[in-house]
Amino acid sequence: MDPATLSKLLSPDGWALLAALPPYDEKQAMALSMRLRDQGVDPDLAAAALTQSRLRAKARAKLGDFADGMLFTPDGVEQATRLIVAALHARRYLAAGVTKVADLTCGVGADALAFAGVGLRVLAAEIDEVTAAMATMNLRHFPEAEVRHTDGLSLDLAAEGVDGVYADPARRTRGGKRVFDPKDYAPPLDAVWALRAQAPAVGIKVGPGIAHQGLPADAETQWVSVDGDVVEAGLWFGPLAPQGPGRSALLLHTRGAGTLTRTLRSPVPVGAHAAGPAYDQAPPVGPVGGYVYEPDGAVIRAGLVGQAAHDLGGRLLDATIAYVTTDQPAPADAVDPASGQAPLATGFRVLDVMPFGVKRLKSYLRERDVGRVTIKKRGTAVTPEALRAQLSLHGPREATLILTRVADAQKVLVVEPITHTEPRGGGPR
Known part of the structure; x- marks a missing residue:
């Protein structure tokens, strides 16, 4: 969106139009656009309002009802922190005694909104003019939050009275391609974490796929999942990491109006080789038992599968597979x-175990009238889509398959999800 169109949208007529639009419906969007034009609405304004309606609908999954009063860019929706996670970020700063946070890459202001919402003063910087204007609008209810159209790295933190820094560097190119090398983030990751020399309380949101190698040893690196979906990793320095450096996984499970949490932690700093508790050592490996558990993705990303095996009271099927x-x-x-x-994990009851082979598996499933399969895999090159095509199944029943490696051999585990606490017992049959 260009500045002129944004100005139209922020005018009294534009804001009233946006508020009057019905809930976004992709099937009705074209008809609604034509109706607005027939009513004499400026075409640019109509398109901008409908775009905002669409983006708001998409953002509701992350921001809930707050999205209905905000403005977005497509990139802003993609990179916005989920409200449930942003609130936890804000609490870190409060607990650390921070009073004023500089959000160096505020985007449309989702994290800044959470900071201001808990009473922190916020100085939010955004290098893109239109996005900065949107952030200003989104933070309009918080006089303690200031948005500036500037490069966040140019701020004089001491002169601004900033005692906490937060950044969410862009991890996509202008063309939308995902960036994996932290040196190619905007701004580069090295430039952001260097700020801890100026303000010890520094937090940086990074992509959950970031490699362990090369991460700073003085940070707590935490991977976060929401209902099993790994949404981010964060680097927390100084007072924002009160338990000291290490790796951790924060699991969030939404249930009704509340949220359940679980934190797994290793006190071993990223990249270090010091011995930690027993569960940080190589977990036992053994044969398939009566149950199989897939640890939460944040646990896997954090490299805490050994602790998960300890807490689950089990062993790994293979030393390299989660x-x-x-x-x-x-x-x-x-x-x-x-x-x-x-x-901590998703559980399955094991019904059968067999060597992997398409012909044998096809016969097995057809004998049981299985027409649909859910396929999970780790440690195998087989793709679920290709296997489904090869199986060519027909029947009224469903089955869940786990393709993996057991004792250096490719195996198929036929399983059923555990949806409730089971009685003791059970196993392959």
Whole structure:
């Protein structure tokens, strides 16, 4: 959106038009656009309002009802921190005693909104003029939040009275291609974490796929998942990491109006080789038991599968693959939301185990009238789409398959999801 169109949207007529639009419906968007034009609405304004309606609908998954009063860019929606996670970021700064946060890359202002919402003073910087204007609008209810159209790295933190820094560097090119090398972030990751020399309380949001190698040893690196979806990783320095450097996984499980949490932590700094607790050592490896558990993705990304195996009371199927197997159901406090914590892993009861072979598997499933399969895989080059085509199944029943490696051999595990706490017992049959 160009500045002229944004000005039209922010005019009284433009804002009234946006507020009057019905809930976004992709199927009705074209007809609604034509109707607005027939009513004499400026074509640029109509297009901008409909775009905002679409982006607001998309942003609701991250920001809930707050999205209905905000303005967005497509990139802003993609990079916006989920409100539930942004609130936890804000609490870190409060707990660290920070009073004023510089959000160096505020985008449309989702994190700045959370900071201001808990009473922190916020200086938000955004290098793009239109995005900065949108952030200003989005933060309009918080006089303690100031947005500036500037490069965040140019701020004089001491002169501004800033005692905490936050940044969410862009991880996509202008063409939308994902950037994986932190040196290619905008701004580069090295330039941001160098600011800890000026303000020790520095937090940086990074992509969850960031490699462990090369991360600063003085940071807590935390991977975060929401309902099993790994949404981000964060680097937390100084007072923002009160338990010291290391790796951690924060699991969030939304349930009704509340949120269950679980944190796994290794005190071993990223890149270090110091010995930690027993579960930081190589977990045991053994044969398939009666149950298989897939640890939450944040646990896997954080390299804490060994701790997960310990907490689940199990062993790995393979030393390099993140599947944990147990002979009995895992403790309820590790996997059952009714325990009051976010589930550590997704569980499956093992029904059968067999060597991998398309012909044999096809026969097995057809004998059981299986027409649809859910395929999970780790440690195999087989693609679910290709396997489904080869199986060519027809039938009323469903099955779940896990393709993986057990004792250096490709295996198929036929399983069923555990949806409730099971009685003791069970196993392959």
